[in-house]
Amino acid sequence: MNLKELSKILGLSQTTVSRALNGYPEVNEATRIKVLAAAKAHNYSPNLRAQSLATGRSNAIGHVIPMASSHEMVNPIFGDFISGAGEVYAANNYEMLLSIVQDGGEENVYRGFKTRSTVDGVILHGPKMNDSRIDLLTEIGLPFVVHGRASGISTPYSWLDVNNRSAFARATDFLLDLGHRRIALLNGLEFMDFAHRRRLGYEEALTARHLPIDASLMRSEEMTETFGYTATRDMLTVPNPPTAFLVSSIISALGVRRAIEEAGLVMGRDVSIITHDDSLSYLTNGADVPIFTATRSSVRDAGRALSQMLLSQIQNPTSNPQSTLLEVELTVGQSTGPAPAVKQTA
Amino acid sequence: MNLKELSKILGLSQTTVSRALNGYPEVNEATRIKVLAAAKAHNYSPNLRAQSLATGRSNAIGHVIPMASSHEMVNPIFGDFISGAGEVYAANNYEMLLSIVQDGGEENVYRGFKTRSTVDGVILHGPKMNDSRIDLLTEIGLPFVVHGRASGISTPYSWLDVNNRSAFARATDFLLDLGHRRIALLNGLEFMDFAHRRRLGYEEALTARHLPIDASLMRSEEMTETFGYTATRDMLTVPNPPTAFLVSSIISALGVRRAIEEAGLVMGRDVSIITHDDSLSYLTNGADVPIFTATRSSVRDAGRALSQMLLSQIQNPTSNPQSTLLEVELTVGQSTGPAPAVKQTA
DNA sequence: GGGGTTGTTCAAACCGCTTTGAAGAGATGC
DNA sequence: GCATCTCTTCAAAGCGGTTTGAACAACCCC
Numbered sequence: 001m002n003l004k005e006l007s008k009i010l011g012l013s014q015t016t017v018s019r020a021l022n023g024y025p026e027v028n029e030a031t032r033i034k035v036l037a038a039a040k041a042h043n044y045s046p047n048l049r050a051q052s053l054a055t056g057r058s059n060a061i062g063h064v065i066p067m068a069s070s071h072e073m074v075n076p077i078f079g080d081f082i083s084g085a086g087e088v089y090a091a092n093n094y095e096m097l098l099s100i101v102q103d104g105g106e107e108n109v110y111r112g113f114k115t116r117s118t119v120d121g122v123i124l125h126g127p128k129m130n131d132s133r134i135d136l137l138t139e140i141g142l143p144f145v146v147h148g149r150a151s152g153i154s155t156p157y158s159w160l161d162v163n164n165r166s167a168f169a170r171a172t173d174f175l176l177d178l179g180h181r182r183i184a185l186l187n188g189l190e191f192m193d194f195a196h197r198r199r200l201g202y203e204e205a206l207t208a209r210h211l212p213i214d215a216s217l218m219r220s221e222e223m224t225e226t227f228g229y230t231a232t233r234d235m236l237t238v239p240n241p242p243t244a245f246l247v248s249s250i251i252s253a254l255g256v257r258r259a260i261e262e263a264g265l266v267m268g269r270d271v272s273i274i275t276h277d278d279s280l281s282y283l284t285n286g287a288d289v290p291i292f293t294a295t296r297s298s299v300r301d302a303g304r305a306l307s308q309m310l311l312s313q314i315q316n317p318t319s320n321p322q323s324t325l326l327e328v329e330l331t332v333g334q335s336t337g338p339a340p341a342v343k344q345t346a
Numbered sequence: 347m348n349l350k351e352l353s354k355i356l357g358l359s360q361t362t363v364s365r366a367l368n369g370y371p372e373v374n375e376a377t378r379i380k381v382l383a384a385a386k387a388h389n390y391s392p393n394l395r396a397q398s399l400a401t402g403r404s405n406a407i408g409h410v411i412p413m414a415s416s417h418e419m420v421n422p423i424f425g426d427f428i429s430g431a432g433e434v435y436a437a438n439n440y441e442m443l444l445s446i447v448q449d450g451g452e453e454n455v456y457r458g459f460k461t462r463s464t465v466d467g468v469i470l471h472g473p474k475m476n477d478s479r480i481d482l483l484t485e486i487g488l489p490f491v492v493h494g495r496a497s498g499i500s501t502p503y504s505w506l507d508v509n510n511r512s513a514f515a516r517a518t519d520f521l522l523d524l525g526h527r528r529i530a531l532l533n534g535l536e537f538m539d540f541a542h543r544r545r546l547g548y549e550e551a552l553t554a555r556h557l558p559i560d561a562s563l564m565r566s567e568e569m570t571e572t573f574g575y576t577a578t579r580d581m582l583t584v585p586n587p588p589t590a591f592l593v594s595s596i597i598s599a600l601g602v603r604r605a606i607e608e609a610g611l612v613m614g615r616d617v618s619i620i621t622h623d624d625s626l627s628y629l630t631n632g633a634d635v636p637i638f639t640a641t642r643s644s645v646r647d648a649g650r651a652l653s654q655m656l657l658s659q660i661q662n663p664t665s666n667p668q669s670t671l672l673e674v675e676l677t678v679g680q681s682t683g684p685a686p687a688v689k690q691t692a
Numbered sequence: 693g694g695g696g697t698t699g700t701t702c703a704a705a706c707c708g709c710t711t712t713g714a715a716g717a718g719a720t721g722c
Numbered sequence: 723g724c725a726t727c728t729c730t731t732c733a734a735a736g737c738g739g740t741t742t743g744a745a746c747a748a749c750c751c752c
Binding site: 048112 | 347389390391392393394395396398399404406411413420421422424425426428429431432433435436441442443444445446447457458461462463464569570571572576597600603604607626627628629630632633637
């Protein structure tokens, strides 16, 4: 059933039927009712391709997922993010388009989006420091918003980010207040902007108390369980080991706990952990009592908010770039406690 | 730059240019070369919407993700699956379309896909037993393949599945061979087809050795870390507790280990664990030495294979439904050991 | 040299929708 | 009663491609 057939059935022109369906005012209310009824009865809905060809809009948003061919890791927060964004798209009659692309192939994908007018806008994931994609998108004129930020980019753009710096400063402060002095940082890859900022927050809190920054206490890797485990296991064997771990992901935190318990130590007593928690639906931080003390921020909510931001930017192309900085929630769980008393050297 | 402009520049008709670009034989090789060069020089690529309107194909595949509004869980394997599928789409010039949809709204989405000709086919995720979506898709005539299977459906359809029954039978056998007699099953939701089959495998192995099936040793829930933890904690407190756990997901297995260690027991000595492992990129089962003894099958590979299956089905609409049954790999890790000697009752 | 091939190109129709510009029918004003 | 407005509807022209059917030229064979 297409528009031509439907209008023939109704004995009306395509013009009138189209206008009736799209809510234009210049159509008699009686005929509009008839049209809507007939459309429903014959289960008509417009062909998306034809519609977007005619209007120039595509009613689709692109998400480009870079995947480094070397470390074949899919960002584990991605599922939750798009489920938040997907809700918004569904409510606004937009489609979500996903492109998995090898690192480096992104430029072509974005240019293709524009020239082939596949999507009306894109959400940029996983911004790195000085991320070149931002200037690229500005240049080719494809509306976009960024999940995160990119230090070192001067052109204005829209973004939504967690305040990673303050979050990790607060977390570090929290540990310092408990008396910890040797605090390890298990960070994500530090060319990623969020990881960079987290490190800044950590260093800032230490410096504020005139404590040294010890490179041997810092690791930066992809945030897997294994990373948490091996880094912790190694650090616990050296003389004067850390008494607390600040971890960038709950997944790695699970590995940290594993190493701690394997070493015969007790989490929250012998060694403390604070982790960042993205409120992933499949990896909640305990049930009623949180397992880990954590800085929490829902990535699903971020998906909702950011997609909304993009849609309103598309509707209103002349508006200025917007930005949102989310503060984390610090929830205290069972993984932190006062620093153990220092063993006196004989 | 569109086709009209490009052909004007070349002094050729749109027909010839279009044919040259699409590799039709009735075009002079010399002109084809000229056309291709000009297309590249002017950075021309066809408008996707116009193209699919003209051809009737949309070059897009739909993935419909049901999200129960009650338990707001995004399937954690989803990210890896689509990253596998995405590779295949990229190589074949297909787009991937994602629809997040509230449970129950799926029928409308599928019908919309068909009537609005949004996609050329869909991949069906998370089949339940007697899944009604399969008959629906057959009825509306939208090409589809299923990730998994649906017991109780008689109409033929294409699918790719892990042999869940044999996997869990083997795993149970493995534990039985180690002397375990009280083996707990922490399963996914058993209206999901895969979980149902896993249970069958478990029961089959027990029955084959004339062992009783004890309902108090079986739990069926969403496969979170918390589920693994609470179920294990509870089961370990009863008299005559299980000595081994068969777990449906590595995420839950992490919770099981947490409960075991919290109870002061040692995994692999006091209590054994076997888990199913989907080879998730962000949750690998240890590095060189696997943490858990596991039945493993890569969900990313499944994504690759299944999307390939769908594309070939679309190209060849009259072909018969295909199916693939993948056998798991049983990898022995540190989480299993002989059953502890039975304490003699006095 | 006329009929039949083959190779190459083109104008025009078409895909299914939106939107412009025009036009018919009443209603209104003077 | 005629010009002028609204209200409502319509035919036709896009949007940017693909595909059909025809045309033209060159070549071949008797």
